[in-house]
Amino acid sequence: MHTHLLPERLPNFADKFGYGDFIHLQHHRKGFARMMKGEVFFREIGENCWDPQVRIHEYARYHTPVQVVCTIPVMFSYWAKAQDCLDLSQFLNDHLAGIVEDFPEHYIALGTIPMQDTDLAIKELERLKTLGFPGVQIGSNVNQLNLGEAQFYPIFEACAALDMAVFVHPWEMMGEADMKKYWLPWLVGMPAETARAAASMIFSGVLERLPGLRVCFAHAGGSLIPTIGRLEHGFNCRPDLVAIDNPVTPRHYLGKFWVDSATHDPQLLRYILDVVGETKVCMGTDYPFPLGDLEIGTFIEKMGFTENTLERIMYKNTLEWLYG
Ligand SMILES: [Zn+2]
Secondary structure, eight states: OOOOOOOSOOOOHHHHTSOOOEEHHHHHEEEEEEEEEEEEEEEEEEEEGGHHHHHHHHHHHHTTOEEEOOOGGOOOTSOOOHHHHHHHHHHHHHHHHHHHHHHHTTTTEEEEEOOOOHHHEEEEEEHHHHTTTTEEESOOOOTTTTTTTTTGGHHHHHHHTTTTEEEEEEESTTTTTGGGGGIIIIIIHHHHHHHHHHHHHHHHTTTOOOOOOOOEGGGGGGTTTGHHHHHHHHHHHHHHHTTTTTTTTTTTTTTSSSSEESSOOOOHHHHHHHHHHTEEEEEEBBBBBBOOOTTTTTHHTTTOOOOHHHHHIIHHHHHHHHHH
């Protein structure tokens, strides 16, 4: 799970909607395209970002027949007018539905929804359910609003009611403008952003009030799990600041949500398995991007786990997260 896929051709949404730095693609040489954010170059992608057959072939080298795909977070477009974001989301979701229909043995898709508008987000969630999607991917913040804000609660409630899994992916990283050098938004901002999202969902009581909601946090939960002691200590020493919406210690939620395995660090992965349990870590890659685990769990296979633990990490946990 945790792989990203984009249509090979995108409509020019900026022209269509008449505003905004929507992503468009320039296919400037064979097998590659430039993702452009308005007129600004965002990143170059290869055909393994859009060609389902190329991906199946690449994955097969690592004995992985099935990928859980979702859009690239820069496509979320929560900053756009809600109706336009719904339009864009439906385009991406219909494309993913087509991939699953064409290659049912190889792809499971997570949809995207216009989080900036609660009603439209739920409307698209309901449509995704009818299309057979097992869940959605959402950003770690929505126009810098935290996921624990009251306006998002009905969306999580709908996810739980519709039996839709939620994948929280960092995007619009905090502090990005202040630390552009050294790729710090990706290396430091993303883990912090995921911790922010998870901590907000814990402290606001979303996870407490919706015990049936199946949430998975990207990149092994970012910096959440490595700082759980600090979160718990803060909860205990300053309940007046921390325990105001949920009286339950954050450590209680370890083992109640899922995380992916994208740590690039066997020692950290071992620690995470210890604290969240071996039923809650899913093989996640971030393929096809360079920061991903592009050898698809080879480092995990070398960690000396039992067959049972490996089966859990490699697919059983993902199926439980997605389908209950
Ligand atoms: Zn990712």
